[in-house]
Amino acid sequence: MSVVKIFVNGFWGGFKEGTDGIHFGAFRKILFNDDTVQFTDSIEEADILLESHFAPSAFPRANRQCVTIFFSGEADVKVPPHHEYTLVLGSQPQKTPHRRNNFVPFPLFLLYEFCKPFDYDAAPLRRVAPPKQICVIISSDHPGGPRFRTRFIDELLRRTNVQVDFGGRYKNNIGYTVPGSYYEQPILDFYKQYRVVLALENNNCEHYMTEKITNPLRAGTVPVYYGSPRIREFINPKRMVQIQEDNIDQAIEEIQRICTDDAYWLEMVNQQPIFLKSLDECFAEIAAQIPCTLGCKPTKK
16 A cells, blocks of 8 residues: 655645544545555655645645645635646636646535535434524625625515524624534524525535535525535435526525425425435545546655
């Protein structure tokens, strides 16, 4: 068995240690087979550079034989144009004209599902529809002007008499902000009180799919999802309401029914399957697009 030395740069606390909601374990799953991975603090001796955008790039310091991988789960982060990474993983293909075809989609929600596994099949049936109607957690509106998600909420409130509880800093009307991080239990406990969770991405991009769609599903309620249209490749469309800018009327009508029809809500959450394919199948499809160890030359044990 060979040893691969990897230099990790620009990620968040808990990534290497495996304590965050999204961590290195997901990358180990798709990038390595029988190789033993060793983290190194020396970019000069690394076989692989794995970096994100939360620190200055280490790319210029990597040796010529080093395999370079860039990851971002965000939809609006651009790879530095002067860096020719071996592989780009994440949510958004890069459109730099000189760049070769080196992008492999790795939607963020799949990393979350792998790193924080949840047994959906063991979740108890919901016997009674929750008394509360709709909730949403938004930290802030976009500084450049309202995003579609906030425009949609305004339109929903204007057209209906449904109650929307805001649990984040944006338009907070519940008297407190929901504590904890996106992968911790408080957010799930908050969602369980509601029939509908507005699961609205910051952007509508092809491969940008975050934990916003799966947290309501973990909580046993119904997500109203705005974001990538490709979510239907992973999540049963009958287990959610999907909003696009051209179907607002239909979406609002469906939301109103979910908020008032107990039997309809209970059938959705108890009888409809959630995923169209397993997590293992999703990871196998991603791994199949990546050459084994990406052609790096690992150090022999």
